[in-house]
Amino acid sequence: MIKIELPLDRKKRVSLKTGQRLLLYGKLYTARDMAHKRLREMIRKRSPLPISLKGEILYYCGPTPPPPGRPIGSCGPTTSSRMDPFTIPLLKKGLGGMIGKGRRSPDIRRAIKSHRGVYLIATGGAGALLSGKVKRASIVAFRDLGPEAIYELEVEGFPVIVAIDSRGRDIYDEK
Amino acid sequence: MKKINTRKIKQIVSQLCIEANMNLRKDILNALKKALKVERNKRAKRILREIIDNARIAKTERLPICQDTGVAVVYCEIGQDVSIVGSEFEKAVNEGVREGYRKGNLRKSVVSSPIERENTRTNTPAVIHTRIVPGNKLRITVCPKGFGSENKSDIRMFEPTATTKDIKDFVLDVVRNCGAEACPPLVLGIGIGGTFEKAAGLAKLSLLRPIGKRNPKKHIGRLERELLGDINRLNIGPMGLGGKTTALAVNILEFPTHIAGLPVAVCVSCHATRSAKKVL
Numbered sequence: 001m002i003k004i005e006l007p008l009d010r011k012k013r014v015s016l017k018t019g020q021r022l023l024l025y026g027k028l029y030t031a032r033d034m035a036h037k038r039l040r041e042m043i044r045k046r047s048p049l050p051i052s053l054k055g056e057i058l059y060y061c062g063p064t065p066p067p068p069g070r071p072i073g074s075c076g077p078t079t080s081s082r083m084d085p086f087t088i089p090l091l092k093k094g095l096g097g098m099i100g101k102g103r104r105s106p107d108i109r110r111a112i113k114s115h116r117g118v119y120l121i122a123t124g125g126a127g128a129l130l131s132g133k134v135k136r137a138s139i140v141a142f143r144d145l146g147p148e149a150i151y152e153l154e155v156e157g158f159p160v161i162v163a164i165d166s167r168g169r170d171i172y173d174e175k
Numbered sequence: 176m177k178k179i180n181t182r183k184i185k186q187i188v189s190q191l192c193i194e195a196n197m198n199l200r201k202d203i204l205n206a207l208k209k210a211l212k213v214e215r216n217k218r219a220k221r222i223l224r225e226i227i228d229n230a231r232i233a234k235t236e237r238l239p240i241c242q243d244t245g246v247a248v249v250y251c252e253i254g255q256d257v258s259i260v261g262s263e264f265e266k267a268v269n270e271g272v273r274e275g276y277r278k279g280n281l282r283k284s285v286v287s288s289p290i291e292r293e294n295t296r297t298n299t300p301a302v303i304h305t306r307i308v309p310g311n312k313l314r315i316t317v318c319p320k321g322f323g324s325e326n327k328s329d330i331r332m333f334e335p336t337a338t339t340k341d342i343k344d345f346v347l348d349v350v351r352n353c354g355a356e357a358c359p360p361l362v363l364g365i366g367i368g369g370t371f372e373k374a375a376g377l378a379k380l381s382l383l384r385p386i387g388k389r390n391p392k393k394h395i396g397r398l399e400r401e402l403l404g405d406i407n408r409l410n411i412g413p414m415g416l417g418g419k420t421t422a423l424a425v426n427i428l429e430f431p432t433h434i435a436g437l438p439v440a441v442c443v444s445c446h447a448t449r450s451a452k453k454v455l
């Protein structure tokens with residue numbers, strides 16, 4: 001297990017290799033379907049984005065509401081391929097990495113390679129376990145979307161596996 | 176006539192929504208533990224341990240097992256000697272779902288129109304299946320269904336002359352297409368026969384049968400066993416990263432059908448296959 005401090009700058013990203021297990025420390029942003037759709041619209045219209053994507057990681061996740069006394073409820077990854085149609089403009093804006101579950105399209109794999117990004121996976125359906133790794137959570141954009149709002153998360157020891165590295169190697173092709 | 180008040184129904188549905196989402200079914204948990212013993216792939220074992228750990232954390236910390244707390248599918252078997260009093264039956268079920276998802280801090284994932292997609296913010300309406308059965312009991316089962324796996328479900332209307340091999344190939348294709356997105360290890364519910372909607376209904380219903388229990392019909396029990404073996408040789412494994420634990424169970428229900436057809440529906444469910452029931 002390799003401990004990684006976020007954000008993931010380019011140097012850190014290129015050092016990662018497919019199949020490695022990482023523990024993440026630092027800041028993540030959640031975003032799923034509707035947030036992606038809105039971000040893409042904003043980029044098209046050249047409006048300012050609610051968050052800077054430079055070197056940041058988007059976590060494909062729509063958490064459950066926090067029970068009293070916790071920053072967040074259950075918060076596992078959702079299916080990444082649904083974000084494929086929206087991902088390239090975000091990589092162009094400097095997005096460093098993504099966390100989700102499942103395969104990406106060949107186009108996205110190529111784009112990850114050419115932007116020196118990284119795609120990480122977390123265990124699908126392990127939302128309660130992952131909840132314990134989130135120390136703080138706050139909504140930073142699209143509050144009206146409910147569970148699909150963009151949350152800023154502060155994580156400690158958040159476990160992921162490198163699924164596509166900056167050379168475009170895909171874990172799902174190698175098992 | 177036994178009277179059951181809709182207030183009681185609402186209360187029970189609410190409790191069952193929370194219960195189903197926070198307590199992984201015992202049969203599923205046992206199947207995961209058994210899989211951990213026979214699995215040889217190191218990465219697969221690690222993921223299975225995580226999933227088992229996750230269930231323990233959910234239970235002790237009162238968190239949902241998975242953040243996709245699903246659409247609430249509610250099965251109601253109403254004894255014909257029961258009289259339901261109070262408000263409207265379906266309204267009571269929906270109020271129960273609304274209350275359970277609020278009190279349990281469960282995610283509200285339902286949008287009002289599939290086209291316009293506005294979140295109803297209550298996780299209602301539920302999908303309600305009601306059946307009238309003999310007796311004076313009311314049995315309610317709440318089955319929260321996540322959509323990572325639901326999206327991978329499929330149905331095919333085969334020709335009546337199709338063989339078991341054709342059916343198996345179709346099921347294996349569905350599983351191959353799931354990859355990691357349906358959160359394997361999977362539980363597969365399969366409905367064979369009836370009509371288009373009957374097959375789909377049976378597929379979902381069969382998910383309620385405890386893992387490890389075979390269909391008592393010999394030819395169906397055999398098909399279940401064979402399919403489970405074939406699926407677990409696909410090397411998809413937990414999270415799609417390889418291993419022999421791709422499915423925990425294949426549950427099949429059949430129903431008579433038309434001379435001209437052979438519908439087969441496959442309902443894909445994940446390791447977080449959830450349900451809770453109560454008999455009134």
Ligand code: SF4
Nearest residue numbers: 125241321323358445
């Ligand atoms: S497929 Fe199941 S375990 Fe995976 S995220 Fe959806 S509900 Fe959760």
